[in-house]
Amino acid sequence: MYLFRKVLYVFGGENTFLHQNFRFQLINAHSVVFKPGKWICAVLLIGIGFFGISCTNTTPDNGHTTLEAIEPQATNEHKVPVMNHIPVKHIVTIKDMKYNPAATQAHIDDTLLFINKDLVPHNVADSLTKEWLSPPLKFGEEWSMIVSKNLHFYCAFHPNMEGDIQLETPLSAQKRK
Amino acid sequence: MFYKKILTVLSAVLFTSVLFAQSPKLSDADIAHIGVTANQIDIDYAAIAKKKSKTPEVVSFADLMSKDHAAIIDQAVALVTKLGVTPTDNDVSKSLMEGAKAERAELSKLKGDSFDKAYLENEVSYHKAVIQTLQETLIPSASNKELKDFLQALVAPFEGHLKHAEMALQKVQ
Numbered sequence: 001m002y003l004f005r006k007v008l009y010v011f012g013g014e015n016t017f018l019h020q021n022f023r024f025q026l027i028n029a030h031s032v033v034f035k036p037g038k039w040i041c042a043v044l045l046i047g048i049g050f051f052g053i054s055c056t057n058t059t060p061d062n063g064h065t066t067l068e069a070i071e072p073q074a075t076n077e078h079k080v081p082v083m084n085h086i087p088v089k090h091i092v093t094i095k096d097m098k099y100n101p102a103a104t105q106a107h108i109d110d111t112l113l114f115i116n117k118d119l120v121p122h123n124v125a126d127s128l129t130k131e132w133l134s135p136p137l138k139f140g141e142e143w144s145m146i147v148s149k150n151l152h153f154y155c156a157f158h159p160n161m162e163g164d165i166q167l168e169t170p171l172s173a174q175k176r177k
Numbered sequence: 178m179f180y181k182k183i184l185t186v187l188s189a190v191l192f193t194s195v196l197f198a199q200s201p202k203l204s205d206a207d208i209a210h211i212g213v214t215a216n217q218i219d220i221d222y223a224a225i226a227k228k229k230s231k232t233p234e235v236v237s238f239a240d241l242m243s244k245d246h247a248a249i250i251d252q253a254v255a256l257v258t259k260l261g262v263t264p265t266d267n268d269v270s271k272s273l274m275e276g277a278k279a280e281r282a283e284l285s286k287l288k289g290d291s292f293d294k295a296y297l298e299n300e301v302s303y304h305k306a307v308i309q310t311l312q313e314t315l316i317p318s319a320s321n322k323e324l325k326d327f328l329q330a331l332v333a334p335f336e337g338h339l340k341h342a343e344m345a346l347q348k349v350q
Contacts, residue, residue: 096333119252120245120334139252157241158337 089113089144092163094122094137099153099163106147106165115142125156203269203318209257210264211273211315212328215307216246216253218277222303225284226296235293238345242300245334256327290349297346304339308332 089111093100095118106112114124116137124134124143128151134143136157147165155161203211219242226239257264280299287295311332319325 096330097337098333118334119330120248138248157244158341160337160340 087111090165091115094118094155094161097158097161099155099161102163104163104165105168107168108147108149110147111144112147112151112165113142113144116140120157122155122157122161124153127152127154127162203267203314204265205260205262205319205321205324206265207267207269208315208319208324208328209253209262210266210270212253212331213250213264214270214273215310216250218273219246219300219303220250221277221281222284222296222299225281226292229284229288229292230296231289232293232349234345234348235296238297238300238341241341242338245338249331249334253327256323260321260323262321262324293349294346297342297349300342301339301346304335304342308335308339311335 085107087107087109090104090106091113092104092115094114094116097118097120099114104112114134114137116122116139119139121136121138123136126132132145133156134145137143147167150167151165153163153165223239223242223246227236227243230236230239284292284295284299311328316325316328319328
């Protein structure tokens with residue numbers, strides 16, 4: 001503390017309070033009372049305290065709650081502009097041991113509705129990544145899913161039955177026109 | 178082995194020949210009964226395979242036959258009930274049942290790989306025979322339009338099963 005005051009004495013002006021005080025205390029070295037230093041310490045401590053509190057208050061994101069992290073559909077990972085596309089429903093009918101249509105063009109967030117109109121039970125199974133599988137569908141039963149990527153599917157009971165969904169890009173849409 | 182093959186071919190020939198030998202025209206009631214019988218016969222074959230076979234592919238094929246043909250029977254019964262047609266027993270159905278009974282007796286005597294082979298060979302020839310009968314006799318003879326369409330719709334699953342059976346047989350041989 002003595003060194004600190006000495007520095008202030010050196011850099012302070014001739015008539016500053018510290019200058020006067022320090023000179024006085026230099027003369028009365030034996031009776032130095034450690035008073036001004038404690039105020040500087042107090043200010044420093046309070047300053048550190050405020051700094052620490054403000055650090056813990058800041059959130060890493062701009063205010064998102066943890067619930068939003070669970071729903072990946074909320075985030076927009078589209079590389080193509082889809083602002084003008086309203087999600088539609090595509091119907092795939094299962095009849096005569098075939099998916100009809102076998103190939104469909106769709107957008108992300110479109111709905112796929114499979115309806116079994118065949119005499120025997122069928123299902124719809126993901127052949128690319130094996131991530132999803134419909135329940136067995138009897139005659140008249142239906143099942144739907146949301147399109148999130150290119151799909152290739154087949155019937156697990158009758159593996160020769162296949163179909164696919166291809167994501168439409170603006171370029172492919174233009175080509176179709 | 179040769180004897181078994183003869184029996185399989187004979188039962189298929191019996192199936193088709195009895196139908197062609199039939200002089201009076203088949204009524205819708207007869208056709209409905211034949212349709213249900215033909216499906217039931219395959220379910221009975223599948224029941225033996227599910228009990229006897231140790232090969233997973235054969236058991237799963239038999240399971241598929243049981244489920245698909247049972248579903249077809251349900252659809253057939255729903256249709257004839259709606260149409261007010263009562264399936265009537267007839268000579269064709271009777272001879273089909275007799276042929277199937279003989280085939281079942283033969284299959285029951287076999288074990289292991291020889292059973293698998295005989296079962297799948299029978300499935301191939303049986304499905305071929307049914308498809309031929311549907312196309313050449315039953316569909317042309319049906320009077321009611323809805324029944325005709327239903328019989329026409331039967332061809333696709335039977336053809337699907339035939340391909341499946343042929344592929345399974347290739348693996349077993």
